[in-house]
Amino acid sequence: MKKIFKLSLTAVALAVIAGSASAQTTGIKSTPHNLTAATGTGPNRQSSTEQICVFCHTPHAANTSASAPLWNKAVPPSTGYTTYSTANSSTIDGQVLSVGSVSAACLSCHDGTQAMDNLVNAPGSGGLVAAGSNRPYTWTVGAETISATSVANLSKDLTNDHPIGIQYCGGGLSGSAAVVSGNCKDGDFVRPVTQNINNTQVFWVDTTNAGSRTKNDIILYTRTFSAGAGPSVECASCHDPHVPSKGSDNIAFMRVTTSGSQICLSCHTK
Template sequence: MSKQKSTLTGHLAKFFAVSVVVIGAVGVSHQAIAGISTTKHNLGTGGTGTNHVTAGTDEICVFCHTPHASNTAVSAPLWNKKASGATYTTYSTANSSTIDGAVASVGSISLACLSCHDGTQAMDNIVNAPGSGGYDATGGGANGLGYTWTGARVDANGKLTGIANLGSDLSNDHPIGIRYCGGGQDSSSPTGACTDTDFTAPQNATINSAKVWWVDTSGGSAGTREKTDMILYTRAGADFSIANAAPSVECGSCHDPHSNNTTFLRIANSGSAVCLACHTK
């Protein structure tokens, strides 16, 4: 084969390889949007859930994410909302005797969920609004950008009401910001035994040079970290007053905001499957 043909063959091979990757990525993105569009987290004008806008934008992802100028103060992917700044009373504050492990302040992925679900600011509090020239680090303040809302569980300013509004008193909600199973694992001993043996031992792996943990469920393949597993979020050691990073239970441990399950649970809770994935009772 001539050098010219060899080079052309190499370029074609690269082209097709890249094409496959791009098509695959578009397919995944398409699936994700298709799933979200039919859930209550579609807050755009095309939303069919309990609450959505009737005027403002038909975009879906913008209420949580932005490809540019995201709020890096919130540890969630390309977050497009301001953290509410509320002071939270957590379950562990009122029920510390039932918590075996160390407790950290509310942070990580839970702050992202609470930026809507504590009811202190509008759901259209968007840092980088759709279109050009819509950047505002405050997201429009507590009352957001002034979109027009409809729904049984939202007020005129786009703030959640009813059961979806968890408020800042989280003492009657599942604990968050706690070391999973009372502790026992950290980045120096990722397979350590649970302090509280009434819990399923977590799985762990190193992904992008970071140690991560999760609890397998029946919704996926054993030993592989998947969206249908109970995800444990890695908190810095200082959060728990220990030397090394460790797994933490957060809102996103049980809930996947992109799921089409009615309550956004990672798996259906038939027979208490969500609870029993972690708790051995």
């Protein structure tokens, strides 16, 4: 009986390891953000380095001006962008700030002004250029910049894209500890929740009922508006750059599936 019991434990352990390995393969390695030639799946791949994370992150000498962890690219200036505003919709009743926060980090690749291999700290010794520099990488598929005809190239004209840097639900909200104060100026939005994490006020729209913020919630980013600090909608509110497709619609990088417009209805009460 003891031998059978040991074998059973071994089988369980192997199953857990196999399950963990399977879970790991569904991360960024399986998305178009993997730019390596050996395992990349997207339209752009290069053969100069097999490091996946280096095109966004570096463990040392990161760009601290970016509102993204250990950012490895120069962040574009906030000027020169044209954002979605009242010129696009007369129903907008929240303040729209200039491009900033985590959205600036996203646009450092997706506004089409900077090569994808323009890095602050390239792999290997002596690869640091604090201001960022184009690297002489060899691209086996695609090119250094995202194609001008690709939706992934947003350009600096953001008037045909979901607004970013905009007060969630028209503004009117603030918070302290775990309580959201005030009321949404626009009632056609789901009320967010808030929490104090590492002495910082954070807001999110709870889509998981987990009781705490998760990557599958709509993440709101605290920015300073004319009325004070409050929740803002940014690129990463809806997008998680590390995950493959979510749901049967097979659209990558979504925090909530677009099936049945669930991603839209998470915030908009329509």
